[in-house]
Amino acid sequence: MTSSAVKNSIELYMVLSNKSGRQNLGTYLRTASAFGTTQVLVVGSERFGTHGAHRAQKYVDVVHFYEFAEARAYLKSKGCTIFGLSQQPVGSFVAHATPYEGTSAFVIDNEFPGLSEEQRAICDNFVHVPFHGEQTEVSSKLVLDTTVVTAITLHHFTAFAQFPVRAIEATSSQGKFMLDAMFE
Numbered sequence: 032m033t034s035s036a037v038k039n040s041i042e043l044y045m046v047l048s049n050k051s052g053r054q055n056l057g058t059y060l061r062t063a064s065a066f067g068t069t070q071v072l073v074v075g076s077e078r079f080g081t082h083g084a085h086r087a088q089k090y091v092d093v094v095h096f097y098e099f100a101e102a103r104a105y106l107k108s109k110g111c112t113i114f115g116l117s118q119q120p121v122g123s124f125v126a127h128a129t130p131y132e133g134t135s136a137f138v139i140d141n142e143f144p145g146l147s148e149e150q151r152a153i154c155d156n157f158v159h160v161p162f163h164g165e166q167t168e169v170s171s172k173l174v175l176d177t178t179v180v181t182a183i184t185l186h187h188f189t190a191f192a193q194f195p196v197r198a199i200e201a202t203s204s205q206g207k208f209m210l211d212a213m214f215e
Contacts, residue, residue: 054075065197
């Protein structure tokens with residue numbers, strides 16, 4: 032297989048928790064769409080909100096599992112290395128220097144602060160986004176929004192995988208990804 036064929040065969044998966052059945056996954060679906068995610072796996076309840084998705088849910092394949100162990104088995108059947116997004120640098124790779132090797136999945140701590148034990152149990156490795164600048168006692172308690180950490184991490188992964196860059200459509204209010212044009 033050629034180098035470009037290997038790169039084109041790399042897939043990206045996101046794993047989101049919905050154990051409470053009340054999650055609004057809209058911004059995560061929009062982020063998944065922006066980075067060319069193959070599938071979003073929702074674990075827990077089948078009911079979730081999509082407010083903030085800006086129709087991205089129409090362009091991202093969403094699959095449901097009741098348990099994280101089921102999601103892990105599915106991802107392993109796809110040849111995925113499973114990374115958990117961590118708030119802690121201890122025991123995790125820095126997002127921009129993670130040794131990605133191919134098709135990967137990212138477990139997101141979208142429902143609770145930090146990954147649950149169930150989520151951690153399905154991960155092969157962990158990734159964190161470092162903070163830069165002077166560390167103070169006050170700044171040591173800062174955390175980034177989970178969607179921000181997800182986007183930064185997916186940016187580094189898609190750069191590794193050499194995913195093609197999607198065109199942006201200029202609008203009167205803001206630029207947006209040209210989703211409709213891609214799928215018509």
